[in-house]
Every structure is written in C-alpha cells, then in structure tokens.
Amino acid sequence: MLDYHIHTIFSDGEVDYKTVIELSIQKGLTKIAITDHFDPFDKHQRNYMATYSDLKSHFDEIKSYSNDKPITVLCGLETCTGLDGKLRLSNDVIEISDIIITSPHYIEYDGTFEQGNYFNDGYWNAYKQTVLNMASGGGHILGHPEGYLPIRPMETAGTTYESRQEICREICDKYFDKDYVDELSKRLVKSNKACELHGATSTPREWVVKQMAENGVTFSVGSDAHAMNILGKSTRAYELVEKYSLNLLR
Numbered sequence: 001m002l003d004y005h006i007h008t009i010f011s012d013g014e015v016d017y018k019t020v021i022e023l024s025i026q027k028g029l030t031k032i033a034i035t036d037h038f039d040p041f042d043k044h045q046r047n048y049m050a051t052y053s054d055l056k057s058h059f060d061e062i063k064s065y066s067n068d069k070p071i072t073v074l075c076g077l078e079t080c081t082g083l084d085g086k087l088r089l090s091n092d093v094i095e096i097s098d099i100i101i102t103s104p105h106y107i108e109y110d111g112t113f114e115q116g117n118y119f120n121d122g123y124w125n126a127y128k129q130t131v132l133n134m135a136s137g138g139g140h141i142l143g144h145p146e147g148y149l150p151i152r153p154m155e156t157a158g159t160t161y162e163s164r165q166e167i168c169r170e171i172c173d174k175y176f177d178k179d180y181v182d183e184l185s186k187r188l189v190k191s192n193k194a195c196e197l198h199g200a201t202s203t204p205r206e207w208v209v210k211q212m213a214e215n216g217v218t219f220s221v222g223s224d225a226h227a228m229n230i231l232g233k234s235t236r237a238y239e240l241v242e243k244y245s246l247n248l249l250r
C-alpha cells in the first residue's frame with residue numbers, strides 16, 4: 001500500500017516525520033512520500049518563509065531516519081502555481097525532491113467576489129485554466145483537483161468542514177464537465193503527470209476517474225493526512241484501481 005501525500009510539522013501537519021514513518025509501518029504501508037507544503041507565494045502557509053536549506057535538512061533527516069526501516073520513504077513537497085501552471089521553485093529545490101505535487105490552493109484571479117455566492121463563473125473559469133496549465137506544467141502529481149477547492153475568497157464566517165465539502169461537490173457538478181475532464185486528461189498524459197486519488201476528500205468523482213482512465217491518465221494514491229487518523233486512507237482509491245484497472249504511479 002502506498003501513500004504519496006502526507007504532511008508533518010515541517011508545514012501544517014500534526015506530527016513529526018518520525019511519527020509518520022512509525023505509524024506508516026504499523027499500518028502496513030510499503031512506500032510513502034512525505035510531501036509538506038513548500039510555497040513561498042502562499043502566505044496562508046505558516047512555513048511559507050521556508051528556504052531551500054530548511055527543506056534540504058528536513059529531507060536529510062527523513063532519509064537518515066528511514067534508511068534502515070522496512071518502508072521506502074520518498075521526500076517530496078506540495079506547492080501551488082500561478083495561472084500559467086509553471087513551477088515557482090528553484091532548480092535546487094526541484095533537484096532534491098523525489099515527488100512534487102502541484103495543487104490548486106489559491107487562484108490568482110483579479111475579479112470580484114460576493115461572500116456566500118460560490119457560483120462565480122469568472123473565478124471557476126480561472127480555476128479550470130490554472131488546473132489545465134498545472135497539468136501541462138512541471139511536477140509529478142496534480143493534487144486534489146476536485147477536493148479542497150479554493151473557496152476561501154467567497155466563504156462566509158462559520159462555514160464548517162462538512163458544508164465546505166458539500167459546496168465543493170456542487171461546484172464540481174456545475175463547472176467541471178466532460179469536455180474539461182477530457183482536456184485535463186490530454187494534458188496530464190502529454191506531460192506524464194499523475195492525477196491524485198485524494199483520500200481526505202474521496203475525490204475526484206467516480207465518473208471523472210473512469211473517464212480519465214479511459215483517456216490513459218495515470219493515478220497516484222494520497223491520503224493528504226495532516227492528522228494521523230487518515231494516514232494511508234486509500235480504501236476508495238484501491239477499489240477504483242481494481243474496478244477500472246487504473247494505472248498507478250508506483
């Protein structure tokens with residue numbers, strides 16, 4: 001079993017890498033990627049000031065700790081891009097990273113917002129354009145393209161985790177249609193980038209996974225665990241792997 005999307009206290013995870021590794025072994029995972037946030041452009045990340053050398057020491061510590069453990073541990077990161085989808089990381093950072101996940105955490109959109117109105121056509125078109133460009137851009141995995149949508153600019157106070165998930169599902173159904181999924185697939189295949197089967201939010205929608213698989217897309221299994229209760233969460237992912245004979249990033 002794999003889990004290619006895990007956070008530690010290096011970014012906004014709840015435990016350190018040692019705990020992640022020990023718990024992963026206990027859960028029977030055979031290969032994991034520790035993929036903390038690393039995005040100098042994302043002021044919402046508490047470690048957005050982290051430097052190349054911070055990341056390098058983090059990776060060195062992970063490697064020396066996991067060296068003699070019965071599990072393979074990859075050192076990676078999760079980052080966002082601008083509208084053009086291109087990595088905004090130095091070559092040094094890219095070189096030391098085994099896995100780079102690009103995820104649409106925010107959209108650089110200069111239109112207007114109305115609080116509580118989530119169906120903002122201009123914004124979701126910018127979102128789709130960003131994700132399409134990310135699919136064509138650098139990195140190995142497109143992270144949660146249908147989960148944890150960046151609804152923050154429209155959010156009203158007191159929005160719960162559950163209502164946020166429901167809003168995201170409605171946005172997917174309204175805006176992310178078959179033509180978009182086909183175009184996204186085409187770009188992922190061309191750039192040899194995997195689409196994430198996101199454990200935390202159980203996304204993408206099943207018909208999207210099926211359609212992407214038919215279009216030749218490769219997938220990656222990632223829990224996106226910040227809290228360790230969902231570390232290795234992949235039951236749905238492996239059911240889909242089985243059901244649609246998905247090609248997995250291994």
Ligand SMILES: [Zn+2]
Nearest residue numbers: 078103143144
């Ligand atoms: Zn993310």
Ligand SMILES: [Zn+2]
Nearest residue numbers: 005007078224
């Ligand atoms: Zn994440």
